[in-house]
Amino acid sequence: MIEVELNQEELLKEFEDKIANEVKIEPRDWMPDEYRNHLIRQISQHAHSEVIGMQPEGNWISRAPSLRSKKILLAKIQDEGGHGLYLYGAAETLGVSRDQFINWLHEGKAKYASVFNYPSLNWADVGAIGWLVDGAAITNQVSLQRTSYGPYARAMVRICKEESFHQRQGYEIMWKMMEGTEDQKRMAQDALNRWWWPALMMFGPHDSESPNTGNAVKWKIKRESNDRLREKFINKTIPQAELIGLKIPDPNLKQIGEEQYAHGDIDWKEFWDVINGNGPCNQQRLEHHIQAHQDGAWVRECANAYHTKSK
Amino acid sequence: MKTKIAYYTEIADNAMVLSHRLAENSSKGPFLEEDLACSNVALDLLGMAESIYEEAAKLKADGSIGDDLAYRGSEWEYRNVLLVEQPNGDFAHLMVRQFFMDVFNYYFLAELTKSKDEFLSAVGVKSLKEVTYHLRRSSEWLVRFGKGTDESAQRAQRAINNLWRFTEELFEASEEDKQLRSEGISVDLNSVHDDWKLKVGEVFYLADLKKPENQFQLNGGKTGKHSECFGYLLAEMQYLTNAFPNAKW
Numbered sequence: 001m002i003e004v005e006l007n008q009e010e011l012l013k014e015f016e017d018k019i020a021n022e023v024k025i026e027p028r029d030w031m032p033d034e035y036r037n038h039l040i041r042q043i044s045q046h047a048h049s050e051v052i053g054m055q056p057e058g059n060w061i062s063r064a065p066s067l068r069s070k071k072i073l074l075a076k077i078q079d080e081g082g083h084g085l086y087l088y089g090a091a092e093t094l095g096v097s098r099d100q101f102i103n104w105l106h107e108g109k110a111k112y113a114s115v116f117n118y119p120s121l122n123w124a125d126v127g128a129i130g131w132l133v134d135g136a137a138i139t140n141q142v143s144l145q146r147t148s149y150g151p152y153a154r155a156m157v158r159i160c161k162e163e164s165f166h167q168r169q170g171y172e173i174m175w176k177m178m179e180g181t182e183d184q185k186r187m188a189q190d191a192l193n194r195w196w197w198p199a200l201m202m203f204g205p206h207d208s209e210s211p212n213t214g215n216a217v218k219w220k221i222k223r224e225s226n227d228r229l230r231e232k233f234i235n236k237t238i239p240q241a242e243l244i245g246l247k248i249p250d251p252n253l254k255q256i257g258e259e260q261y262a263h264g265d266i267d268w269k270e271f272w273d274v275i276n277g278n279g280p281c282n283q284q285r286l287e288h289h290i291q292a293h294q295d296g297a298w299v300r301e302c303a304n305a306y307h308t309k310s311k
Numbered sequence: 312m313k314t315k316i317a318y319y320t321e322i323a324d325n326a327m328v329l330s331h332r333l334a335e336n337s338s339k340g341p342f343l344e345e346d347l348a349c350s351n352v353a354l355d356l357l358g359m360a361e362s363i364y365e366e367a368a369k370l371k372a373d374g375s376i377g378d379d380l381a382y383r384g385s386e387w388e389y390r391n392v393l394l395v396e397q398p399n400g401d402f403a404h405l406m407v408r409q410f411f412m413d414v415f416n417y418y419f420l421a422e423l424t425k426s427k428d429e430f431l432s433a434v435g436v437k438s439l440k441e442v443t444y445h446l447r448r449s450s451e452w453l454v455r456f457g458k459g460t461d462e463s464a465q466r467a468q469r470a471i472n473n474l475w476r477f478t479e480e481l482f483e484a485s486e487e488d489k490q491l492r493s494e495g496i497s498v499d500l501n502s503v504h505d506d507w508k509l510k511v512g513e514v515f516y517l518a519d520l521k522k523p524e525n526q527f528q529l530n531g532g533k534t535g536k537h538s539e540c541f542g543y544l545l546a547e548m549q550y551l552t553n554a555f556p557n558a559k560w
Contacts (some may be wrong), residue, residue, distance in 0.1 A: 054338040061334045062544075065551035065560040066378045067327075067361040071354060074334050078350040085343055123551055123560075181558045288338070296341025298466070299402045302459030309458065 006030070019220050024150035027093035035219050039149050040094050041110075042221065044101045047087035049113035050080045052285050056120040057129055065123060069173070073126060076166050083159045090151040106290050113137075114271070115198045117279030124177050124184070124191035130170015132192075132199040132237065138163045139233045140203065148220040171240060178244040185245075192241065193249040200263060201271045203230040234261050315428070316367045317390070317487040318497055320380055321533065322434075323363035324391035327381055329412055330356035331544060332399055341402050348448060352409070355441040359434065366430050382552045386542050387535035390485065394477035396532070396541045403456055403466035407474055410449035410514070415481045416442045418506040419498055427495040450514045457518025464519065471515075472523040480530040482507070 011030045018025060025031055054077045061077070064070035088098045104110035115133055120126070138160060145156045177188040204210055204226040216222035238261050241248055252264025273279065333353035340346025364377035371380075395412060399405050420442055423435030456467035482504040484492070491497035515521060531537065551560070 058338045062547045063550045067381055069560055071357050078347050081347045183555050184558050292339045298462050299341035302463035306455040306459040
């Protein structure tokens with residue numbers, strides 16, 4: 001057998017040329033360890049976010065107030081779980097199994113989007129989550145359709161189509177409530193008040209404070225900066241709020257151009273508190289996932305045992 | 312017309328309540344694929360319930376809409392069988408309940424396609440396709456449980472023993488059902504019962520599972536006498552419509 005020693009420098013150059021020429025990196029291609037590790041962290045975190053994100057909206061499935069709204073909500077939550085599946089699939093192409101990703105989540109070694117650590121307290125929260133949280137996610141994900149890792153970019157194309165649908169459905173709920181009774185208007189404004197800042201925090205720290213941005217931008221994993229994406233989101237969302245009579249809960253919000261706004265200071269202490277496990281629902285969300293996983297252990301064992309016996 | 316509306320809502324209530332129980336299981340599945348499959352079945356049943364409630368509301372012709380029939384009743388006005396309202400237990404319990412209903416729905420809907428009522432016949436055609444898939448899935452799970460591990464077989468047998476007492480009610484015809492039989496509108500439940508017993512027996516045989524020794528049966532759902540748990544299901548489901556009766560969602 002002939003052993004070929006691959007020259008690391010040549011491999012790195014080939015990899016960097018691909019990145020420079022917008023050629024997607026595929027699972028069998030050589031890639032630097034740092035690139036692989038960054039993607040493992042980012043894609044699995046994204047997958048966990050989709051799955052944990054099923055919980056806050058799931059809190060309202062049994063109380064959805066009409067057959068249509070129940071159907072839309074359940075289908076939406078099912079879509080989020082489906083996104084989790086594509087993303088676990090994309091992350092597995094990097095050489096780590098879904099079981100391992102789930103173990104890391106349960107051990108607290110992997111994170112998920114902090115926004116899902118906030119509670120969903122009234123029906124309008126279902127609207128606000130779709131409109132704001134999915135809206136913020138799309139702003140980020142549209143740029144990720146051009147990310148350099150092929151399986152991730154392709155998963156994003158599919159996910160974006162569904163997310164933009166969710167965003168419209170969420171906005172429709174808010175719209176309906178703002179056209180409804182005084183109680184409904186109060187619920188809608190209350191939901192916006194509670195979800196606005198967590199949605200802005202979804203884009204992460206200011207660019208100057210973001211430790212992972214450097215390499216991620218160089219390797220074209222990340223195509224736009226946190227602050228730029230946050231700006232895009234608020235410029236798009238504020239006119240939508242105004243159109244239906246909702247007030248953005250930011251006394252320092254300023255209009256700085258045509259459809260351009262500058263937001264007041266974000267409470268970064270709260271941001272870091274929630275990331276570090278001290279949000280209102282961190283413990284509850286994780287325990288729910290662990291409980292379901294433990295309750296299902298015998299089912300997975302049964303399916304594996306049956307599969308082995310049937311071979 | 313009143314008789315027909317009652318028969319329509321009987322079918323819709325079964326689909327709606329079972330769908331509700333399945334929807335409660337969202338994000339609690341044993342693994343992601345199965346979690347999503349469960350929601351899928353819930354959505355099929357909810358879609359079926361919605362179309363029947365809407366048609367029943369049209370027949371009522373008093374300005375009510377499908378949601379009023381689904382959301383505004385008191386416990387004793389719902390006509391679903393006791394089986395579908397039974398709370399979720401472990402995954403074997405959920406799937407055995409589903410299997411009993413899938414077998415019932417499969418043969419019931421196959422008969423419904425022959426109904427002289429055009430709407431019901433169309434419901435039969437559309438929903439039979441979906442239920443054929445549901446039945447395949449729940450039958451396969453029963454076999455997996457029975458032949459997987461000792462624990463899975465025990466859990467499945469325990470679920471069968473607990474839920475068997477609610478199965479005969481599926482085949483007891485309500486007064487409205489009997490009245491519509493002569494017009495060729497409602498389904499002959501005796502024939503569905505024969506098919507149900509055969510199919511359940513076949514899957515139990517393949518899965519090494521058994522009918523329980525205790526053959527005692529409970530009923531009441533079809534006459535509005537439900538289980539204690541059903542009031543809680545409705546209290547949650549109707550929370551917003553009760554708290555804000557004038558709101559439109």
